[in-house]
Amino acid sequence: MTLLSARGLTRHFGGLRAVDGVDFDLESGRIHALIGPNGAGKTTFVSLLCGRIPVQSGSITFAGQDITRLPAHERVARGIAYTFQITSIYANLSVFDNVALPVQRRGSRTLAADTMAALDRVGLAGLAGQTAGTLAYGHQRLLEIAMGLALSPRLLILDEPTQGLALSEIDGFKALVRSVIPETTVLLIEHNMDVVMDLAETITVLNFGQTLASGSPAAIRANPAVQAAYLGGGHA
Numbered sequence: 001m002t003l004l005s006a007r008g009l010t011r012h013f014g015g016l017r018a019v020d021g022v023d024f025d026l027e028s029g030r031i032h033a034l035i036g037p038n039g040a041g042k043t044t045f046v047s048l049l050c051g052r053i054p055v056q057s058g059s060i061t062f063a064g065q066d067i068t069r070l071p072a073h074e075r076v077a078r079g080i081a082y083t084f085q086i087t088s089i090y091a092n093l094s095v096f097d098n099v100a101l102p103v104q105r106r107g108s109r110t111l112a113a114d115t116m117a118a119l120d121r122v123g124l125a126g127l128a129g130q131t132a133g134t135l136a137y138g139h140q141r142l143l144e145i146a147m148g149l150a151l152s153p154r155l156l157i158l159d160e161p162t163q164g165l166a167l168s169e170i171d172g173f174k175a176l177v178r179s180v181i182p183e184t185t186v187l188l189i190e191h192n193m194d195v196v197m198d199l200a201e202t203i204t205v206l207n208f209g210q211t212l213a214s215g216s217p218a219a220i221r222a223n224p225a226v227q228a229a230y231l232g233g234g235h236a
């Protein structure tokens with residue numbers, strides 16, 4: 001079943017075609033990775049999906065309903081949670097309180113237990129009492145994921161979640177992502193190709209604001225256009 005579809009999604013910044021007529025389908029219960037060279041338009045694209053940036057043209061359907069013009073908070077209410085490269089944790093609150101807020105918003109009656117369960121899930125239960133702003137960057141990212149998961153979202157969008165994580169923490173992150181499906185569908189922007197190839201069931205490659213290819217990890221790896229874009233883009 002398709003959870004989210006975008007058709008002709010477009011966002012230009014002046015003359016720069018950051019996202020330029022992208023068609024995209026996200027299957028429910030899957031892990032879908034979005035990759036592409038720096039500046040390809042990945043963050044802009046997911047910002048359009050969650051409503052952080054208004055769409056210029058095109059449409060977005062989520063769970064069968066048109067959400068193209070909905071404000072971001074209404075998309076969250078419909079089950080779209082996200083984390084971005086710049087974290088939006090409450091730096092002066094404790095780790096516990098950061099997660100307690102979305103747990104409360106969900107209407108939980110067992111606030112403390114649910115909050116600790118969400119923290120435990122991302123491996124931060126031991127740091128519950130710490131002030132969030134004093135966490136290492138990678139742990140702030142994990143805290144944001146816990147905040148997102150505390151909403152029990154239908155879709156979780158993660159923008160470069162492994163950035164700042166130690167190698168030893170990446171296995172835990174992969175296990176975490178696997179543990180949320182199929183209840184939560186995951187859309188992942190990721191530069192670490194080992195993580196992408198290991199986790200994703202479908203990969204979409206953006207380049208210059210357009211879809212270069214979409215398919216299974218094996219098909220993407222074998223795609224000559226993708227290989228050329230990465231060689232040209234300088235990293236993979």
Ligand SMILES: Nc1ncnc2c1ncn2[C@@H]1O[C@H](COP(=O)(O)OP(=O)(O)OP(=O)(O)O)[C@@H](O)[C@H]1O
Nearest residue numbers: 013016017018036037038039040041042043044045
């Ligand atoms: N608010 C903005 N105003 C002007 N240009 C922007 C804005 N946001 C993004 N851009 C430009 O749009 C293009 C796409 O940027 P975007 O951040 O979406 O790419 P990306 O694929 O996520 O890159 P990266 O992998 O480096 O994060 C870039 O050229 C970027 O400089």
